[in-house]
Amino acid sequence: xxxxxxxxxxxxxxxxxxxxERAAFRLFEEQGFDxxxxxxxxxxxxxxxxxLFRYFPSKNDxxxxxxxxxxxxxxxxxxxxxxxVPVAEAVHGCVVxxxxxxxxxxxxxxxxxxxxxxxxxxxxxxxxRYAAWRGVIEDYVAARLDVEPDALLPRLAGxxxxxxxxxSYEQWLREPGSDLTRILQLEMEALRxxxx
Amino acid sequence: xxxxxxxxxxxxxxxxxxxxERAAFRLFEEQGFDxxxxxxxxxxxxxxxxxLFRYFPSKNDxxxxxxxxxxxxxxxxxxxxxxxVPVAEAVHGCVVxxxxxxxxxxxxxxxxxxxxxxxxxxxxxxxxRYAAWRGVIEDYVAARLDVEPDALLPRLAGxxxxxxxxxSYEQWLREPGSDLTRILQLEMEALRxxxx
DNA sequence: CAGAATAATGGCACTCAGCGCCAAAAAGAT
DNA sequence: ATCTTTTTGGCGCTGAGTGCCATTATTCTG
Numbered sequence: 261x262x263x264x265x266x267x268x269x270x271x272x273x274x275x276x277x278x279x280x281e282r283a284a285f286r287l288f289e290e291q292g293f294d295x296x297x298x299x300x301x302x303x304x305x306x307x308x309x310x311x312l313f314r315y316f317p318s319k320n321d322x323x324x325x326x327x328x329x330x331x332x333x334x335x336x337x338x339x340x341x342x343x344x345v346p347v348a349e350a351v352h353g354c355v356v357x358x359x360x361x362x363x364x365x366x367x368x369x370x371x372x373x374x375x376x377x378x379x380x381x382x383x384x385x386x387x388x389r390y391a392a393w394r395g396v397i398e399d400y401v402a403a404r405l406d407v408e409p410d411a412l413l414p415r416l417a418g419x420x421x422x423x424x425x426x427x428s429y430e431q432w433l434r435e436p437g438s439d440l441t442r443i444l445q446l447e448m449e450a451l452r453x454x455x456x
Numbered sequence: 457x458x459x460x461x462x463x464x465x466x467x468x469x470x471x472x473x474x475x476x477e478r479a480a481f482r483l484f485e486e487q488g489f490d491x492x493x494x495x496x497x498x499x500x501x502x503x504x505x506x507x508l509f510r511y512f513p514s515k516n517d518x519x520x521x522x523x524x525x526x527x528x529x530x531x532x533x534x535x536x537x538x539x540x541v542p543v544a545e546a547v548h549g550c551v552v553x554x555x556x557x558x559x560x561x562x563x564x565x566x567x568x569x570x571x572x573x574x575x576x577x578x579x580x581x582x583x584x585r586y587a588a589w590r591g592v593i594e595d596y597v598a599a600r601l602d603v604e605p606d607a608l609l610p611r612l613a614g615x616x617x618x619x620x621x622x623x624s625y626e627q628w629l630r631e632p633g634s635d636l637t638r639i640l641q642l643e644m645e646a647l648r649x650x651x652x
Numbered sequence: 653c654a655g656a657a658t659a660a661t662g663g664c665a666c667t668c669a670g671c672g673c674c675a676a677a678a679a680g681a682t
Numbered sequence: 683a684t685c686t687t688t689t690t691g692g693c694g695c696t697g698a699g700t701g702c703c704a705t706t707a708t709t710c711t712g
Binding site for chain 3: 683684685686687688689690691692693694695696697698699700701702703704705706707708709710711712
Binding site: 311 | 659660
């Protein structure tokens, strides 16, 4: 009886995204993002520099981890909202849910966001990730209103939701023990009253 | 009588920002932004590559031209608004004024913004310019409300104003003959009704 | 067990942005 | 003429990112 191996053939991967992320974050904390080279990260992981670029398309992508997967969950959550909920309410509710993390993953999330929002190089790169995030909202709003995703209102909803989210993260990072969910709600109310 | 020379001593500059911008834009149009090297721009201007970096801190900064000066005008315009005008109205009015261009400079402005908003590399870099633009709004709102510039409302006002502006530009670029001022007004109304 | 097939690794060499350094060029001032 | 000031641009380096490809590790098949 042969040992049933339900693995695909080929050499086993030497590392994974998580290990690279951990090594990289440690170096980023120690020396700063711009001062850390891919060479150093590769050495810390115990892997070749070339291999790093197979796991992350760029150094700037490391702090974002598995963002693409989160986006799929985000889209799924939006799709699950009953269609009798007003669009703006559906979007805002899912934005809040998207940024609701368990108690235990909060410290890491805070480090991640502090790095992303506090490093100019990463602020710039984030624009591309933000665009993908907005795309999810645009598609949902477009579907709900039966218009094109690049029409005025879907785009506006995407941009404004992002503005609110980023603004909330900045506020959250400024106050050590604060609650992100609460701040998101607070900012929405602030926006409404600001425009009145 | 000696010829009075009220110039400062030293070698005369061989080029200027305008000339570099024109040469660069022609190349960007012809081959695309990422495909154009600083080497090529230098050659087109008839200047050393090293010199280019004295005029623009990076290749990404070329499409933005003299944005810093515009920001000073933006801040001045905000400061001129009578204090009995509601804050949100003052901000929105100045955002509209900031993006009001003469008939003749419109075609070039359209080319510039199409390049910036249509090139991922530049979208990313723009985040840094946007931050400076938001800073002007934050400072104004903070002064008007007598709070810190990094407080919740000034930040939110900055982010939301930017969201509205970028969203408007995207809409403006989509419709060939459209009026940016009108679109900005339209988006503001759309935002109010969206949040209601 | 001996290949054959498959999949990940990582070295090598290259392009390009960006920067520090510094000598040369071009101008006014004495 | 010489000194001073300012811009230029060449040189050489670092570091991100990429294409190419031989090497290595693993499963599959006869």
